[in-house]
Amino acid sequence: MERNIVIPGDVVSDNVKMSGSGTYVHGDEVRASVYGLLNIGERYISVIPLAGKYIPHASDRVIGIITEVVYSNWIVDINSPYEGLLHISQYPRRIDSENMSRYLKVGDSILTMVASVDAGMKVELTLREQELRVLSNGRIVTINPTKMPRVIGRSGSMIRLLKSEIGCNMFVGQNGRIWINGCDDCVDLAIQTIRYIEDNAHRPGLTERVQAFLKAKEKTRYGKVHESRNDEE
Amino acid sequence: MSEKPEHFIVDGKRLDGRSVDELRPIKIKLSPLDRADGSCYLEWGRNKIMAAVYGPRELHPRHRQNLTKAVVQYRYNMAAFSVDDRIRPGHSRRSIEISKVGRDAFEYVVFTKFFPKTAVDIFIEVLQADAGTRTAGINAASLALADAGIPMRGLVSACAVGKVDGEIVLDLMKEEDNFGEADVPIAMTAGGKITHLQMDGNLTRDEFYEALKLAKIGCDKVYKLQRQALIERYSKEYAENGGDATTRPEGDADE
DSSP, rough: OOOEEOTTOEEEEGGGBBOTTTTEEETTEEEEOSSSEEESSOEEEEESSOOOOOOTTTTTTEEEEEEEEEEEEEEEEEEESSSSEEEEGGGOOOGGGGGGHHSSSSSSSEEEEEEEEOOOOEEEEEEOOOTTTOOSSSSSEEGGGGHHHHOGGGGGGGHHHHHIIIIEEEOOOOTSSSESSOHHHHHHHHHHHHHHHTTTTTOHHHHHHHHHHHHHHHHHHHHHHHHHHHHHH | OOOOOOOOOTTEETTSSOOOTTOOOEEEOOOOSSSSSEEEEEEEEEEEEEEEEEEEOOOGGGGGGGGSSEEEEEEEEEESSSSSOOEEEEEEHHHHHHHHHHHHHHTTBBGGGGGGTEEEEEEEEEEEOOOOOOHHHHHHHHHHHHHTTBSSSSSSEEEEEEEETTTEEEOOHHHHHHSEEEEEEEEEEEEEEEEEOOEEEEOOOOHHHHHHHHHHHHHHHHHHHHHHHHHHHHHHHHHHHSSSOOOOOOOOOOO
């Protein structure tokens, strides 16, 4: 699907009700507010940005890294201009405030959820939801948060493709951090593929491109397996 | 420093052969810097400008944070080697002033209310100067902001107008700037909203309105170039390897 590139200030519609994300209303026109790809939906016109930072919203699932342990709170880097706060009561089990760093210490990674964001951009995190947990294995790569939807694909099609083709476990955080777990080779390939998606995120037909990319990689992968077998003989 | 020429305009042509309403050639390169969130390298005649944008990011010291909107910070700096005589590195009276007016030129345009408590940092480095660096800096900053994905009302385009030999001319070059009668740098949005206007020298009211009209023409030309640079950046990529999915520099798919 080919999309047009728009720049800030471009008039994208004259129907004020169509104003979606990445646009603003000026008089009786809708204009683009960011540099990106124009997306004309049935009810809204929006602009998909090509760059930008992650701005937290409630119920986003993100991957965070503990940067500081303070009284009854962990301060968490969520790859955003705003830091996250994980209160001791949001840890899955009851712990004593003296032993906080026994459970989560500086540098630990967590798969967490944004519980709430207030007007002053205080971001409260929680671990008390299904599938939220401390990440003790695997690797984390960071991509531009604006490219994250392409790694997931339409209703999860891309991520399913990656998981089944590469054979590793994966979680894509809304903040652009991706957790991958599996054998070393799988994770390496997964990272290469994610970088490929990031570089080609603005192009149409991404799923087919990724399939072709993986097929090309597969050849060399099996080639290597072959070689090592020969060595054994 | 060069001598004052006897005439600035001979047979309708200026010292460098331009007509009175002609800009110097502009060259734009987007995202030359990997570490910045957005960047732009701009050549305007003999001016060479590098602009970098970081943010929105956490603002320190904390007491400078604004609870309702982002703070725009603008730093204009000339490299020591940017002019014939080495200039002392660091802030000067002049660079503080240009940083201030540059910041004001963008505060209206950037949607600061989307990012409370943060800072949007704009850095302008003048690598080579030849009159009109503040306008060139604003043009480069505008592109770097767009490149960083920062929401804005629109791009800002800037150019200078001035008066030499009693005539209103567009985009002053060094000699015209140094020895001319007036220099008026102006920045505006595509819609014609002025976000920056200074005046050095004297103009009558009629001359000023004439200058403003000429500046609008100049800014429109600059805007077209800025727009073209942003659009072309991605359409060029489409053209280069649009159809082929497997091409990637470090791809080791060959058998």
